[in-house]
Amino acid sequence: MKMAARIIDVHKDYILKGGIVVRALRGISIDFPEGDFVAIMGTSGSGKSTLLNLLGCLDRATKGEYHLGGEDVSKLNDNELSEIRSRYLGFVFQSYNLIAQLTVVENIELPLYYQGNISRDARERCLEMASMVGLSDRLDHRPYQLSGGQQQRVAIARALVNNPHVILADEPTGNLDSATGEEIMQVLEALNAAGKTIIMVTHEADVAARAHRTVRMRDGMLETHTPTGALN
Amino acid sequence: MSSRFWQTLRLGLKSLLLHKLRSGLAILGIFIGVTAVIWLVAMGEGVSYQAQQQIKDLGANNIIVRSIKPPSDATRGGGFFMAYGLLRDDYDRMVANIPTLLQAVPMREIRKEARYLDKVTDVRLVGCTAKYLEINNLRMSRGRFLSDKDLERADNVAVIGDAAAKVLFPYENPIGRFLQVEKEFYVIVGQTEDKTPSGGIGGSLAAQDYNLDVYIPLSTLRWRIGDMVATSRAGSREGEVVQLSQITVTVHELAEVDATADIIKTLLQKFHPVVDYAVTVPKELLQQAQVLQMMFNLLLVLIAGIALLVGGIGIMNIMLATVTERTREIGIRRALGAKQRDIVSQFLTETVVLSATGGLLGVFFGFLCHPAIVGTRAVMRQLFPDVIASLPSNIQQLEPRIAPWSIIAAFLISVGVGVVFGLYPAQRAAKMDPIEALRHE
Numbered sequence: 001m002k003m004a005a006r007i008i009d010v011h012k013d014y015i016l017k018g019g020i021v022v023r024a025l026r027g028i029s030i031d032f033p034e035g036d037f038v039a040i041m042g043t044s045g046s047g048k049s050t051l052l053n054l055l056g057c058l059d060r061a062t063k064g065e066y067h068l069g070g071e072d073v074s075k076l077n078d079n080e081l082s083e084i085r086s087r088y089l090g091f092v093f094q095s096y097n098l099i100a101q102l103t104v105v106e107n108i109e110l111p112l113y114y115q116g117n118i119s120r121d122a123r124e125r126c127l128e129m130a131s132m133v134g135l136s137d138r139l140d141h142r143p144y145q146l147s148g149g150q151q152q153r154v155a156i157a158r159a160l161v162n163n164p165h166v167i168l169a170d171e172p173t174g175n176l177d178s179a180t181g182e183e184i185m186q187v188l189e190a191l192n193a194a195g196k197t198i199i200m201v202t203h204e205a206d207v208a209a210r211a212h213r214t215v216r217m218r219d220g221m222l223e224t225h226t227p228t229g230a231l232n
Numbered sequence: 233m234s235s236r237f238w239q240t241l242r243l244g245l246k247s248l249l250l251h252k253l254r255s256g257l258a259i260l261g262i263f264i265g266v267t268a269v270i271w272l273v274a275m276g277e278g279v280s281y282q283a284q285q286q287i288k289d290l291g292a293n294n295i296i297v298r299s300i301k302p303p304s305d306a307t308r309g310g311g312f313f314m315a316y317g318l319l320r321d322d323y324d325r326m327v328a329n330i331p332t333l334l335q336a337v338p339m340r341e342i343r344k345e346a347r348y349l350d351k352v353t354d355v356r357l358v359g360c361t362a363k364y365l366e367i368n369n370l371r372m373s374r375g376r377f378l379s380d381k382d383l384e385r386a387d388n389v390a391v392i393g394d395a396a397a398k399v400l401f402p403y404e405n406p407i408g409r410f411l412q413v414e415k416e417f418y419v420i421v422g423q424t425e426d427k428t429p430s431g432g433i434g435g436s437l438a439a440q441d442y443n444l445d446v447y448i449p450l451s452t453l454r455w456r457i458g459d460m461v462a463t464s465r466a467g468s469r470e471g472e473v474v475q476l477s478q479i480t481v482t483v484h485e486l487a488e489v490d491a492t493a494d495i496i497k498t499l500l501q502k503f504h505p506v507v508d509y510a511v512t513v514p515k516e517l518l519q520q521a522q523v524l525q526m527m528f529n530l531l532l533v534l535i536a537g538i539a540l541l542v543g544g545i546g547i548m549n550i551m552l553a554t555v556t557e558r559t560r561e562i563g564i565r566r567a568l569g570a571k572q573r574d575i576v577s578q579f580l581t582e583t584v585v586l587s588a589t590g591g592l593l594g595v596f597f598g599f600l601c602h603p604a605i606v607g608t609r610a611v612m613r614q615l616f617p618d619v620i621a622s623l624p625s626n627i628q629q630l631e632p633r634i635a636p637w638s639i640i641a642a643f644l645i646s647v648g649v650g651v652v653f654g655l656y657p658a659q660r661a662a663k664m665d666p667i668e669a670l671r672h673e
């Protein structure tokens with residue numbers, strides 16, 4: 001099976017001011033096959049966000065290997081990591097993280113802008129993404145004019161516009177009520193059905209249950225692998 | 233690539249318009265700096281242009297020798313009449329002894345009343361030769377100037393200045409009319425064009441107004457009026473005896489000016505135990521004026537530099553605040569694939585947009601320098617006529633001249649200030665850790 005991402009014995013240490021070392025990740029190895037839909041769960045402070053940031057090339061591991069689409073990205077410099085984020089990854093955050101002064105389309109367009117691609121095709125792709133998340137009639141709205149659920153859909157459209165290999169979502173429903181959260185999960189499920197690899201951090205068991213499998217973390221290490229398919 | 237540039241620019245503008253007051257204040261600093269540069273330079277250029285124009289009027293190839301009244305107890309002759317100044321012999325000696333001399337134009341001037349019928353005006357009666365027209369850059373508006381033949385025959389002919397003609401002949405053509413000075417009548421053969429008097433350049437050369445002149449042949453003046461002139465009112469027996477008021481010596485080439493001036497001084501020293509003359513070299517004045525102008529410009533550049541520095545610091549301050557405030561946005565952009573240099577160019581674009589806008593506004597207001605100064609002066613003249621009258625003439629008449637280089641320099645410097653002072657905040661934005669930036673509240 002082709003791997004979308006794989007990490008091998010990854011460690012992440014944070015060194016605080018007084019020389020105190022926080023060992024956020026302590027030897028994690030995990031494979032994400034293409035088309036995977038994984039939920040990462042665990043207590044607060046167990047290292048979920050740290051792991052997701054490493055997977056998202058926003059940070060570099062203290063030790064260990066990280067292969068993304070067959071390429072070892074653990075040794076790349078800042079510039080190259082930016083390039084990887086721009087081409088292979090899409091982010092969905094708990095707090096949406098839209099840019100306030102930009103409209104819906106402009107927010108969706110941003111990743112293409114950093115790929116140096118703002119052609120007519122790109123514009124059309126943005127409109128396509130917006131309609132896919134059901135926001136065709138809000139293109140020129142600004143984020144503050146949208147509900148939380150709508151903002152998160154814009155964020156998803158933005159994460160998809162550069163046609164990424166992997167979508168990383170850190171508590172995508174964390175700020176939403178259950179009905180709106182359900183809508184977002186339906187969008188993510190549809191994406192996964194269309195072949196996207198999705199790695200999602202969540203605290204909610206019913207959200208995690210929508211994934212193919214759940215990975216549990218504790219104190220910077222993996223606890224269990226539960227194929228959710230088996231539970232259903 | 234260029235459409236990407238426009239996109240960056242558009243996004244920059246959008247962010248700037250989000251904080252209109254803040255952006256406006258940042259622009260204001262640069263705007264004031266740039267306007268100051270252009271205005272100061274324009275005024276400096278105006279003053280120096282006046283001076284240089286007057287000096288050029290005198291002719292760079294000329295050496296001007298003028299009679300000067302010495303302290304009263306040191307004059308030739310005795311009695312109530314004071315004899316001093318340049319002699320006709322001095323003129324002859326110069327022509328005979330100076331090999332580099334192209335021409336020498338002698339001149340005698342006296343204040344007199346000129347009359348026509350019932351009209352009277354004070355004029356400067358100038359006895360001169362035909363060359364006088366050319367060396368003073370005068371032009372004829374009617375008739376002709378004095379000729380060599382007029383001088384040979386010592387004819388009673390006169391050429392009248394523009395203002396004098398307007399007073400004495402308001403409704404008629406003065407040519408052919410008879411002008412009365414004392415008991416003599418002179419037939420008017422020509423009228424000179426109006427010549428705006430330039431501001432004085434100090435020293436022995438005050439501002440010269442040619443418009444109230446009446447020119448007659450030097451020989452005629454000698455025979456009809458003589459060397460002796462009563463200085464006080466009629467009836468008094470005080471007066472002075474002056475043969476020539478001025479000799480203007482012209483040399484062939486600029487390089488000969490200094491040596492010729494030395495010869496003239498030596499010649500005069502020999503025959504004038506008392507210094508009753510002054511030698512002026514316009515070329516030297518011109519060089520002095522140019523050096524002065526250069527120093528003045530340097531000073532202005534310094535002042536302008538400080539103004540722009542202050543503006544630049546203002547911009548930097550505002551950009552640092554902007555960067556801090558937009559930490560979260562920077563994190564988002566980095567997560568979406570922005571490289572460090574994308575962030576640098578984003579914030580640098582914003583700073584340069586601010587400073588260039590300030591620069592453009594400054595250039596625009598720079599062009600308003602002339603109307604602004606002329607207008608202010610007119611208003612001041614209405615409100616405080618005394619204050620204006622007490623100012624030196626070169627300030628009263630100051631016409632600012634916008635120097636093209638100052639426009640270009642001021643604008644380029646304003647853009648440069650944007651780059652220099654924007655670079656640090658932009659670098660700071662780019663160097664942020666994406667994760668921490670994302671977590672920033």
Ligand SMILES: Nc1ncnc2c1ncn2[C@@H]1O[C@H](COP(=O)(O)OP(=O)(O)OP(=O)(O)O)[C@@H](O)[C@H]1O
Nearest residue numbers: 014015022023024043044045046047048049050051
């Ligand atoms: N920049 C940092 N500097 C120091 N320690 C850090 C830093 N970021 C994270 N940590 C530490 O690493 C550990 C893991 O943090 P992380 O944010 O990954 O937890 P999490 O599982 O996402 O928790 P939550 O569910 O609350 O979001 C925590 O102990 C945290 O204090």
Ligand SMILES: [Mg+2]
Nearest residue numbers: 048049050170
């Ligand atoms: Mg977390």
